[in-house]
Amino acid sequence: MNWPTGFAALKRGEGCEMCEQGRPEETPYGVRFLAGEVADAYLQLDDRQRGYSVVIWRGRHVAEPTELSPEEATQYWLEVLEAGRRIESRFAPLKMNYEILGNALPHLHTHVIPRYEDDPRPGNRFPHPPGGKQGDPEPSTFRADVEALSS
Numbered sequence: 001m002n003w004p005t006g007f008a009a010l011k012r013g014e015g016c017e018m019c020e021q022g023r024p025e026e027t028p029y030g031v032r033f034l035a036g037e038v039a040d041a042y043l044q045l046d047d048r049q050r051g052y053s054v055v056i057w058r059g060r061h062v063a064e065p066t067e068l069s070p071e072e073a074t075q076y077w078l079e080v081l082e083a084g085r086r087i088e089s090r091f092a093p094l095k096m097n098y099e100i101l102g103n104a105l106p107h108l109h110t111h112v113i114p115r116y117e118d119d120p121r122p123g124n125r126f127p128h129p130p131g132g133k134q135g136d137p138e139p140s141t142f143r144a145d146v147e148a149l150s151s
Contacts, residue, residue, distance in 0.1 A: 010106050011063045013061030016105070016106075016107050017105060018057075018109065019107065023040055023058055027042060029042065029046070030045050030046075030053070030054060031043055031142075031146045033083075033086065033149035033150045034055075034086065034149070034150070036082070037075055038057060038058060038059050038075045038076050038079060039055050039057055039058055039075075039076055040056050040058055041054070041055045041056075041080075041083035041149075042054050042055075043145060043149060045133075045136060045137065046135070047136060048134035049113060049114065049116075049126065050091060050114070051087045051090065051091040051093065051113075052111070052112075052113055052114070053087060054111055054112070055079060055083050055109060055110045056108075056109045057076055057107065057109060059072060061107060063102055063108060064102075064108065067108075080098065084098065084112050086149045087112060087114050091116075093114030094115055095115040096112065096113070096115065097111075097113040097126055098112055099111040099125075099126075
């Protein structure tokens with residue numbers, strides 16, 4: 001298995017999709033429920049797990065959290081944790097997972113994944129489906145979740 005085509009250039013920020021997005025309310029992947037000082041949290045348009053969200057660093061391009069200054073890192077983590085708190089409050093999961101990967105798109109972002117009592121793999125890493133997206137969530141439930149997470 002090879003790294004994605006152009007990975008080194010993406011890691012430098014060349015053609016980075018997340019940088020080019022700006023700070024939209026919606027992306028092809030999700031709807032924003034938290035606009036922080038340095039990050040945005042998006043509830044994912046993906047039926048793999050209710051409440052599955054991604055928090056995206058919205059400052060200059062960085063691929064790794066180690067590239068942040070101490071002040072930037074503090075603010076980023078505070079905003080990741082705020083997204084997690086909102087997800088916990090709305091969905092009452094048994095456990096929360098926070099994953100920083102970036103192996104496909106090397107721009108700092110954190111997957112925030114609630115884990116429930118009926119979890120598909122309790123005690124293990126969440127089983128992301130091959131190829132990404134699982135399916136579309138039910139629209140009215142999804143919009144109600146975005147609204148609840150936004151307040």
